[in-house]
Amino acid sequence: MEQQRNGEQPPARHRRPLVGRRRMLTWLAVGTVTALGGGVVLRQSLAGADEPAARPAPGGGSGSPAGHRHGTGAPPPASGSPRPSAPPPPPPPVDQGGRKWSDAGGWGGRLPGPGSAVRITDRVVLDADAKVGSLLVEPTGSLVFAADRSLTLASSGNVEVRGTLALAPDGAHTHVLRFPEVDERRFAGGGMTVVDTDTGLWVTGQGYLRLDGAPAPPGPAPPPR
Incomplete structure (x- = not known):
């Protein structure tokens, strides 16, 4: 085995980038939708699933807005029974024209x-x-x-x-x-x-x-x- 000369660093090995689990799941989901047919809309919505949730702000700062504390979620929903939904509109009348x-x-x-x-x-x-x-x-x-x-x-x-x-x-x-x-x-x-x-x-x-x-x-x- 040849010794390194003059403190030279060994050549860097090219490593194949690891496939993230989220990207792999995205590919699997896209393949499934495509096989079932009619999956254009779903494929477009899944295309960005492997992107990070938040990107760092310019200048090395955090991506959170000023004054926001991590771990603070949205306010809890108001208590009480949900409001009743509005009744559906009446169906259109049926045309009674024609021979008897x-x-x-x-x-x-x-x-x-x-x-x-x-x-x-x-x-x-x-x-x-x-x-x-x-x-x-x-x-x-x-x-x-x-x-x-x-x-x-x-x-x-x-x-x-x-x-x-x-x-x-x-x-x-x-x-x-x-x-x-x-x-x-x-x-x-x-x-x-x-x-x-x-x-x-x-x-x-x-x-x-x-x-x-x-x-x-x-x-x-x-x-x-």
Whole structure:
């Protein structure tokens, strides 16, 4: 081994900078969001996670503002019960325009029956109880239950909504959508794909479903603290 000459220092070795735990977690988080898709916003918010919380002030002074003491947090929240949130605004009224379900002329002279595969491409108002074999509301169509009466629509097959389906009765009436012949033992499952054996309500594509229920009764008062 050669000895050092004239007190020369050994050449500095190049060391690979250590990867901080916070930076590594940031990379892992970014990779996860990207793999799941649609993570552009999250990726941007995570990009600065490895930056220090406070940078030193110019001139070597501390980064804290004058008169601030370390370890002094924000004042505690005010005691007492939180203020009740404001009630949500009422939903917009449902457009009741369109031809009447009970008008046979709109169905070519014959009303749909229990075995009918109904396909709606225009605006229809359900004004009487009905039973069908299946129902498809196309993107250009809508089916709105009349708000001023209690109504029941029963279907032995799927009800698929690609357009609009609205059940929004007034306070004195009830709207019901029933599937009386469902056999859950036949359910196969198909994700977002409509399956004939999985009888039920499907809202697909740009479909819009409006369901207005009765106001919930007030719950019990919270126990005193």
